[in-house]
Amino acid sequence: MREGPDIARIASLVGDPARANMLTALMGGTALTASELALEAGVSLPTASSHLSKLMEGGLLSLASQGRHRYYGLAGPQVAGMIEAIIGVAEAVGPKRVRPGPRDAAMRVARVCYDHLAGEQAVAMLDRLIDREVLLRDDSEIRLGPAAASHFSALGIDVEAKARRPVCRACLDWSVRRSHLAGTLGAAILDKIIAEKWARREKGSRAVVFSPAGKREFENVFLA
Amino acid sequence: MREGPDIARIASLVGDPARANMLTALMGGTALTASELALEAGVSLPTASSHLSKLMEGGLLSLASQGRHRYYGLAGPQVAGMIEAIIGVAEAVGPKRVRPGPRDAAMRVARVCYDHLAGEQAVAMLDRLIDREVLLRDDSEIRLGPAAASHFSALGIDVEAKARRPVCRACLDWSVRRSHLAGTLGAAILDKIIAEKWARREKGSRAVVFSPAGKREFENVFLA
């Protein structure tokens, strides 16, 4: 008999199909209401409500009440990381689809991971930022480099803005198996990409699709 | 309604207490027989057998038959990584014990992670090996450095031994939140530590306890 952290409790929360669908939906990073999550999960509102209270009690979700709306979101990056890890295993051991569908391909190129960009583009971006010493990597720790202030202020991103969350964080990418940039800076960059309309979020998916012009802009700024 | 990798299936496999105990036990890296796992999980043999076949079917375990013994082990590093991630969340959201027990402290210092060393000692070791250019880090990729051959051959470890598994791999440490060394090299180093009796494995736990003399030896070789 073992003791220790109750991993069965956490895993069984993710282990119900309805709840797994909800969590997957929330990996998109935007908080959703109970009814939206009910729809995502394909269950009735009462059922969804019951699941949501369990996830809350389990500490996997955060809740923001706004008037009569209640927005549920993932509790934090650590939870998101766990889901990514489970997705990785499910992809690996799951029934290998002969050909990954077009949506899969898009997901591999660029997708939202909680609140920042992930996928090939994101991994390439982080590599390039480190090459140019905009960022410095020290193991899984990422810090601002000498060129950071000038580079990001030109984009209208204030890297000095303080928050409880770290500015930079490395996040393991399940498709590329390398790190991409998370933290407030990662989130700010994703915001920028969407705000500038370089890319748009695929409806009902985590995929992020760049427009031809937007892709050029993005590569110009981050991959040059 | 969503589709995609069946994460609920994987998570629900881990979500049963008996199975979670088995998987946690296997995080120690040594393959165990069905009866040993039944004992670990605190269930009868038939029950354990049923769980094991489910875990096999789910692709989380590997099986090696040796005569009338059947040794079950984790299917691979990716599965181990997923379990670590779940442990991390469970630790974070779980009922915060006021004081981590002595075993927890020992686990933080040094423990077995699948087949290699983890914990503060392991993270420090990797840092130092990279400083000394025995190893080279390139993002989450770790490669052998110029000083590798001489350093490891002096220890009787053949870094050129080829296997399907990569020689070096970075593995995220849940207690320190930084990477430590995995891969065949990580496994070989752990073997060395145990073989030289620098440390012994705590019975029925993942903790690795260094002897005073062994600790000096280890630090001499890897942290100097």
Next chain:
DNA sequence: GGAATGCTTCGACAAGGATCGAACTATGCG
């Protein structure tokens, strides 16, 4: 060959939990 050990399969039972309809509470709008 026969006994012993390791493990799996079968059958029956019990319990947990997912589900939904209906009733209830809360917020916003006119």
Next chain:
DNA sequence: CGCATAGTTCGATCCTTGTCGAAGCATTCC
């Protein structure tokens, strides 16, 4: 104040799944 919308709670139902004892295979040892 009254109606509409968002969400939770309650109760009943039903089904999945974990559980173990007993019996059945397989392998090794004597």
